[in-house]
Amino acid sequence: MALSTLNRSSRVETGIQRMSESVFVVLCEILGTSQQVAIRRETVDITEMLDRRVTPTDRxxxxxxxxxxxxxxxxxxxxxxxxxxxxxxxxxxxxxxxxxxxxxxxxxxxxxxxxxxxxxxxxxxxxxxxxxxxxxxxxxxxxxxxxxxxxxxxxxxxxxxxxxxxxxxxxxxxxxxxxxxxxxxxxxxxxxxxxxxxxxxxxxxxxxxxxxxxxxxxxxxxxxxxxxxxxxxxxxxxxxxxxxxxxxxYSMNHSQFLTYGLLKLFLKEVINQQSEETNKLLCSYHMKTTVFWAIQQNTQPHWCPQNLLAGFWVCFKLLLKWVYKGICPNFFIPQNNLFLTKVHGSAQNRLFLQLHELYKKGLACLLQSPSIRSHLIDVLYHPRLFICVDEKLIAPEIITDVELFLAILESMRNQHLADLYHCMKCLITVQHLIASPLTECQIIKLQTHTADNFKNIAFILKNMQINSSDNKHTYIADQMSLHMLKLAATFGFLSDMLYIAMYYYKTLRYREAISVIEMSKVKLAQPYVMSMSHEDIERYTEAVGGQSWSTKLRLAVAFDIELSTAICFISEIIPEQQSVRQNKGGALYIPVFVMLHFLEFLCYRHIDTALSQAALDELQVLVHHNQGLYTRDMRRGISWEILGICQQITGDLQAALYSYQQSLITQGPRSKIKTATQKKIQDIMEITAQ
The missing domain is CATH 3.30.460 (Beta Polymerase; domain 2)
Structure with a gap:
């Protein structure tokens, strides 16, 4: 009898361990592997470290x-x-x-x-x-x-x-x-x-x-x-x-972090679905406080994938105890009761009864969570199922790469440096930071930030030389700008080549610009290139798998073209930049393929009319028919806007009016170019009415 009980207990324990492993895997997919989470944190950390060192005293x-x-x-x-x-x-x-x-x-x-x-x-x-x-x-x-x-x-x-x-x-x-x-x-x-x-x-x-x-x-x-x-x-x-x-x-191990994440999901998908009366009483901060106390009190000695559910249960019991007492002690100042204003009286009693009903179900209460229910059922129906908890297999290389690229992109969008002094201060700060201990992810972030600075400085220098009659200094500034743009393309994104083409166009070197555009076309057309709206996992892995992040950025990653609103890059889009700035935006974003055909059209206007029309036709096909593949939905507005600008330049006002109207319709809630679009529509209507 004792042996039978022992065997049954062992089977139950093994079953819980398998369920824990299954939940670990699905939580890695939902919340991220330890490497993905580290990338998110490290990118934010290095960005803020840089920002704090360059922020003026009065900001x-x-x-x-x-x-x-x-x-x-x-x-x-x-x-x-x-x-x-x-x-x-x-x-x-x-x-x-x-x-x-x-x-x-x-x-x-x-x-x-x-x-x-x-x-x-x-x-x-x-x-x-x-x-x-x-x-x-x-x-x-x-x-x-x-x-x-x-x-x-x-x-x-x-x-x-x-x-x-x-x-x-x-x-x-x-x-x-x-x-x-x-x-x-x-x-x-x-x-x-x-x-x-x-x-x-x-x-x-x-x-x-x-x-x-x-x-x-x-x-x-x-x-x-x-x-x-x-x-x-x-x-x-x-x-x-x-x-x-x-x-x-940050100091938690990944199983502890996922336990915290599971509590957040459980709050959102289970606890807050019990009734409208109690769904505002608990918040994510209470879940975090629960995990802090549970880890510090050492009630769960081993936090690992195999006992993730045991850790969750420890936290849930602690939360239940707090709700019963009406006391949730702040982790730093326990005398500060976080339940004081909400979890008391009849509301407290109702919440406790609801949580207690979940508690009586044991770990089966997690079956009410849509995010993990099917994974638990799989284990229950297939008790011998092998579950791999190797994070490298849970999230292949490309998943981690995408995490890094998106984290870098997000951090870049919070930094729009348009002042030469500020840009130079950032470069000096990067130089100092590079000498400190950094992760590979942070080095890549600083690398792309430097490339971003170089692009801005190049155009700032050019704009400073507009009225200069000093040919020698103009030539030196021009060569410095070109050198910085080429450096940016060397250790920035693949799409950064278009800034060189933009600079050549701005300085009236149309054939040089076309040469860069043609080279960019070939590189961007490769099937392995990853963009904001497209990725081919097999071909990407085949082409750059196993290589450094720096190499991947340069060869296989193309992002939207980001133009600071305070810098004149090319005169044709100044109204859009001004509109973004008036609406408290830091930058104008243009899909890379839209920008490529836009520049091609602008350059060929000065070289070959037929090729200019061909570039416009390609842009029109792209905007009309390739939505989602080369231009994301959130960039549809600016894509139609660019097409309208080109049509207006050629004198086709009716086509331009239609494009601007489509731009207005497709601009999302985050779009900040509406002012420019409305002005252009008004101008065309006034011209055609005459």
Whole structure:
């Protein structure tokens, strides 16, 4: 009997291990392998490191936070940003002011938590005369002292990044298309708060000493929201440990990270589907707090693919216990109860009963999750099924490559350098960073960033020489620009060759431009070339598989042409650039094949009329019939716009009018060229009406 029970117990344990492995695999597919997650994090890290070193003192530092910073790329998740003034600092006590010798450059703010609940504080402005206008406008007087009001500051900064944002907690929230966002304007403190000092002593098993020291050295932030039951709700600020939290998530092993991700999915797909009454009580932050405590309390000694579900169950039981007690202790300041305002009274009871019903089902409650249900059923019906947890087989080489290229592209779109001084400062900063320990992914990011700088500098130099009569200096500047563009094409993307063609066209060297365009045509036509809308896995792997990321970028990756709105590249698209700039956009994006035929048309106009018409015909076919293959849906608007520009140049106003109208129709919610399109439609209609 004992042997039979032991065998049955062993079979059950083996079954759970197989289910854990199956869930591990599907979570790697949904959330990413450890290498994919590392790429996301490392790219954001090096981008912010670069940004912080080149951001002027009087500007704001930006930091990606939330789940995106932690390495998640879940559909439907919002993008969280934190901004703080680079020349303002919060100190915890007056003695710390000595660390800022040049106080004329730093506005100092004192954290005064003497009358606030745990996790909250008042911010006393020590240097009213040198703070920003926004801070001055947010000041209130209490007991003869000047404090920064969180509620006023929140209202003033709510729509500072995106217009029409609405206040949500400490953030300005809204959506651009389907992408939701949160922007929080806050203040930074270079010191670890005394109220969280006990957290340091608590870190015996996790996180390790290096992580703890790094977190403490990095300090904290203050976001604009007060405690709802505090004495100064409208003036108080909440301690934010966003920076510490993403470093804690970074320190997790991949099984722990996937457990955190599974809890997020379980919240969204199961817990929040129980009833409308309770689907707003718990949030992703509660799941993260649960994982932090579970790992630190060492209740699950081994976090690996084989016991991923055991780790999930430990966290779920801890969450259930917290809901029962109505207490979710903040990881850094346990006295700060995260359930205080929502999970209490009858709502708490309803939520507990719902969670308890799920608990009684055991791990079978996960069958209610659409994302993993089928994978669990496969294991249940095929108990001897072999499950491979080798991440290299779960995500082939091309999947990892795409992750890197998209991460680089995303980070580039947040950097639009148009000032020569700023560009040069970036190049010097890159030179310094290259000497520090970097991952291969970060080196590639710096490489593409440098190529981006070279492209911008080349056109800036050319624009500076427009009215110059000094032939010698004009020639030197021209050769420098060409050299930088060729360097950019050498270690940038394959599509970067078109910037050379653009430069030749701008400097009236049409035959040289055509030569580059023809060469680009041949290279871009290769079946293995990866673009934003097309990839052939077999041919890509055959052609560049196993080679360095740098080689792959140069030979096989073509992205949209990105044109900073503050730099004149070619005069024909200045109205579109101006429109983007007026609508707070940083760059104009044109599909690479649209740009190729556009340049070809422009150059041949000065060489061969028949070939110019042929280029226009090719562009027309591309825009009319190749949607989705060479031009993505989100770029349909600019593609029709470019076609209209070409038709207008040839004098075919009716065709141009139709193209502009199609541009207006197909421009998505993120498009910022609408102003230019409407003006062109109006101009043509006025001409034809005469």
């Amino acid at each position: 704001h530092i930006a930091m990606v936070s939330g789940s995106r910073r932690e390495g998640f790329r879940l559909k439907g998740s919002d993008v969280d940003w934190m901004f703080w003034p680079n020349n303002h600092r919060v100190i915890m006590d007056m003695s710390q002011s000595e660390y800022y010798n040049n106080t004329a450059q730093k506005a100092l703010i004192l954290s005064d938590g003497s009358e606030s609940p745990p996790g909250f504080t008042l911010l006393l402005l020590l240097t009213p005369t040198i703070c920003s206008k926004t801070v001055q406008s947010a000041c209130v007087k209490m007991n003869g002292r000047v404090y920064i009001s969180s509620s006023i500051h929140r209202q003033l900064t709510c729509s500072a990044v995106f217009s029409n944002s609405t206040v949500h907690g400490p953030c300005g929230s809204g959506a651009i298309g389907v992408q939701e966002y949160d922007t929080a304007f806050c203040f930074v403190c270079d010191f670890w708060p005394p109220s969280a000092s006990l957290w340091i002593d608590r870190c015996h098993s996790w996180p390790g000493p290096e992580v703890v020291n790094d977190i403490v050295r990095s300090g904290c932030h203050f976001v604009a929201i007060g405690h709802p039951f505090g004495p100064h709700e409208n003036e108080e600020w909440r301690f934010s440990y966003s920076q510490a939290e993403y470093k804690l998530v």
